[in-house]
Amino acid sequence: MRRASDSATANIGLLSAGGYAAATAQGSFCTGTTCIITKIYDQSSRHNDLTIEGAGGAGAADVGAPADALPVTVGGHQVYGLEISAGMGYRDNSTSGVAVGGQAEGMYMVTSGTHVNGRCCFDYGNAETNNMDTGNGHMDAINFGTECWFSPCYGQGPWVQADLENGLFQSDSGYSKNTSNTGTGPLPFVTALLKNNGQNHFALKYGNAQSGGLTTTCSGAESSVNGGGYSPMHQEGAIVLGTGGDNSNGSIGSFFEGVMTSGIPTDAADDSVQANIVSVGYGGATGSTGSLTPGSEISLRATTSCCTGDYIRHQNDAAVISSITSSSSSLDKNDATWIVRRGLADSACVSFESRNYPGDFLRHYNYRLYRQPMDGSSQFRQDATYCPTTGKSGTGTSFASYNYPSKYIRHYNFNVYAASDGGSNTWDSATSWTDDVSWVVTSPWAP
Numbered sequence: 001m002r003r004a005s006d007s008a009t010a011n012i013g014l015l016s017a018g019g020y021a022a023a024t025a026q027g028s029f030c031t032g033t034t035c036i037i038t039k040i041y042d043q044s045s046r047h048n049d050l051t052i053e054g055a056g057g058a059g060a061a062d063v064g065a066p067a068d069a070l071p072v073t074v075g076g077h078q079v080y081g082l083e084i085s086a087g088m089g090y091r092d093n094s095t096s097g098v099a100v101g102g103q104a105e106g107m108y109m110v111t112s113g114t115h116v117n118g119r120c121c122f123d124y125g126n127a128e129t130n131n132m133d134t135g136n137g138h139m140d141a142i143n144f145g146t147e148c149w150f151s152p153c154y155g156q157g158p159w160v161q162a163d164l165e166n167g168l169f170q171s172d173s174g175y176s177k178n179t180s181n182t183g184t185g186p187l188p189f190v191t192a193l194l195k196n197n198g199q200n201h202f203a204l205k206y207g208n209a210q211s212g213g214l215t216t217t218c219s220g221a222e223s224s225v226n227g228g229g230y231s232p233m234h235q236e237g238a239i240v241l242g243t244g245g246d247n248s249n250g251s252i253g254s255f256f257e258g259v260m261t262s263g264i265p266t267d268a269a270d271d272s273v274q275a276n277i278v279s280v281g282y283g284g285a286t287g288s289t290g291s292l293t294p295g296s297e298i299s300l301r302a303t304t305s306c307c308t309g310d311y312i313r314h315q316n317d318a319a320v321i322s323s324i325t326s327s328s329s330s331l332d333k334n335d336a337t338w339i340v341r342r343g344l345a346d347s348a349c350v351s352f353e354s355r356n357y358p359g360d361f362l363r364h365y366n367y368r369l370y371r372q373p374m375d376g377s378s379q380f381r382q383d384a385t386y387c388p389t390t391g392k393s394g395t396g397t398s399f400a401s402y403n404y405p406s407k408y409i410r411h412y413n414f415n416v417y418a419a420s421d422g423g424s425n426t427w428d429s430a431t432s433w434t435d436d437v438s439w440v441v442t443s444p445w446a447p
């Protein structure tokens, strides 16, 4: 990664060979400044490392992703995923061992259904070596998003699709033949898998990366739609991550891990990979609850007499308070659970990451609080940073906005704001302000 303060770079290694990333080294290297990911190291002996993608047929040169946008827990360790916003992407146009010209290959990634859009093209896999669209069959990459290239698609998505160039395929005919393939919805962690014998057959599978097995949504002959050219394939052997083959880069997405193989994996190997991913425990409990120490999972309970059973939760992307009890649905409990992170603008303060929308944080906008994906901007970092202090009513904790320090996280009419004690906005009302800005930090509702 490269930090903004002095442009110095650092490699973030592993805690042990084959183990977890040493995320605390990242934390100390980037303290007091911001970092972007400049290189993603291939963990195999091929050294097909990815660097920030250059200009292509459909997009200007990309920028690097913020290094701290996607803090997640894996197997109880805090590490960072890669969060791609529009204009970001990684690539290696000079690889070794990657399938070319109709050779067989397989690939999977762990991604997220919570951070997707319908723009081209959040891809991971085989692409052109010149960042241009060189024709049908010149790509063989997993695509994940809500873009329906060949109608019909069913449900809202996002779908695991094959980007075979000039088309995102859900079947051998392009469009979905599978009415039950409605996509993953906002699953926080998704396994997405594509394999292609390079000649006349490909298959797509997906699974919940936190539990269960894989579902095959397509297994069929290469398409003859779109003018043909997909059988045999014409892969060029570059690796792309986060954009289309021609660097179409309007898409967003998340990436936690991925592998490409030369040769086609067996179904049994696919199942073993999924079982291993599940056993590792993405998004599992951090092991710390109920405190404001980074990594701790919490819920935030209101203390005003109206509302002592109400907690801050997100609903339709905005923050509200509502009653949560032990019999509330799992969705409600997850919506009301936050992971404390080092403050995105000041590590002496805190930020609150959503438990069920990895990489989304509580931030204020026009002084109202929302759950939104971290975009790396200084504005977002400030809007998402809150400095804890003793509760203004004498109970619990109050949270001052980092960039508007006289405004505190407050509930008003069941919505949540950054509010001052008296002021021009209705939610700045001085009536019950001290109670409304005082919160009890509790154990998390989510298991």
Ligand code: AHR
Pocket (backbone or CB within 6 Å): 058, 120, 121, 123, 132, 133, 139, 163, 164, 165, 166, 167, 168, 243, 244, 245, 246, 247, 248
């Ligand atoms: O196949 C979909 C997209 O079409 C490719 O990713 C891109 O190269 C082209 O614009």
Ligand code: AHR
Pocket (backbone or CB within 6 Å): 364, 365, 366, 367, 368, 379, 383, 403, 418
């Ligand atoms: O919430 C107040 C301000 O509104 C935020 O700082 C900014 O993101 C928006 O303009």
